[in-house]
Amino acid sequence: MKHEDFAMGLEFYTASGKWRCTDIGTRTIVAIRIDSFTKTEFLASGETRCEQVTDDQSWFIGPPYAVAEHIFDEFDVAGCYLEPDVFSNQVND
DSSP: OOGGGOOTTOEEEETTEEEEEEEEOSSOEEEEEOSOEEEEEEOTTSOEEEEEEOSOGGGGSOSSOSSOEEEEOHHHHTTOBSOTHHHHHHHHO
16 A cells, blocks of 8 residues: 555555554554453552453544554555555465
8 A cells, every 4th residue: 555545544454454444644554453462460469461352343443543553654654555455365375
């Protein structure tokens, strides 16, 4: 994809998963990963507990978002696609 292909709320794919565009900068795109995220709890005992969560859609409502936003620069944007099957085709080639 190219920078001008992005719009707020657009869902797109990279090799690491499914994303939603949350901001568009002059040279960057900001997005949240929406197919999977890890919830981390810090326990009173000092231990941490991590849990993979995928079904709580409230985490994707914002801003602010309950999941981390990631910045895609001009090099990262080149690895973004509108269809997820691009990656399965690359594996099979």
